[in-house]
Amino acid sequence: MRAVQATAFGDPGVLVVVDLPDPTPGPGQIAIDVTHAAVGLIDLFFRQGVYRDRPGMPQPPFVPGLEVAGTVRALGPDVTEFAVGEPVVSMSAAGTGGYASVYIADAARVAPTGGLDPAVAVAVVPNAAMAHVALTRIAHLEAGESVLVQGALGGFSAAFPGIARQLGASRVVGTVRAGKLAAAATTKLPYDRIVDSAELPDVLADERFDVVIDPVGGAVRTHGLALLRPGGRMIVAGNASEDWGHQVDTNQLWLGNVTVAGFNAGAYLPAHPQYMRPALEAALQAVAAGHGEIEIDVLSFDEAVTAHERMERRDVAGRIVLRP
């Protein structure tokens, strides 16, 4: 198979297109002929060596990529629910293997996509499924509650407004940095309002939220905590700001009567696999309802270096997906 391999930790230039043996599916797995593989910020963290020598994290050489769309190539011995040739998307798994023309997925993580554009399927459905799990299982979002989404147009964040709407949220507000305000003005994502994160908290005056989604960290995390209503829940879901030393004042949790909960799909879903299929179904419904309209740039495996360079420059308004 054709794959993009991170040959070492380092800058995007360590990504090289290579030929590797075709993998075959074992019990409970399917092989997918990949047509589109999503690029996520976590792929950059892995490539840069943020998790160097960390047990369980990918070490070079490895093939980055957590999410793929394509068609079923072959079924593991006991898998009966898919047909060869069927279009599918695979929800995020443990961090590697996606930038390849053949991908092995646990069948439980895979959903049929029918006529859905595979670029949209891979760019939106896995993140929307994770947003569903985070909002239902961790934030316990109830109909009528309000949600604030930090980094509103980022790949993962963009999945939250649609799922929040689907779950009955009464109001969904986003934050972006100044460079994304123009894109925020024209986004089709179902936000009520998008504000400049540099102007937090004043820009929101007295508005407070039941749930804050924060894959960004750093200063916006500090502001987000102060924007929760009593009984509010913050989901810490990433660290795009790369502020690895950020701290939370636990006395602020007590006095504000708020909850801070982590969500990491890579850890949560293997422990709670029963939530994957309902989440994927909810994600596909949200996309069908038009809640996942983001900008998608399609590049080839040969342009993987460019894809990572653009992500590092923050020159992406939605998501980049790669084609073999």
Ligand SMILES: NC(=O)c1ccc[n+]([C@@H]2O[C@H](COP(=O)([O-])OP(=O)(O)OC[C@H]3O[C@@H](n4cnc5c(N)ncnc54)[C@H](OP(=O)(O)O)[C@@H]3O)[C@@H](O)[C@H]2O)c1
């Ligand atoms: N918990 C999970 O299961 C899960 C799943 C997927 C992703 N993640 C995590 O979520 C994070 C985002 O991943 P992604 O793939 O969505 O990345 P992405 O597409 O690059 O989005 C990152 C977002 O964060 C914003 N941002 C970055 N630095 C910022 C700062 N200092 N202040 C304010 N905003 C800032 C970016 O704004 P600009 O556009 O202005 O740069 C962008 O909107 C990563 O840490 C990733 O590991 C977690």
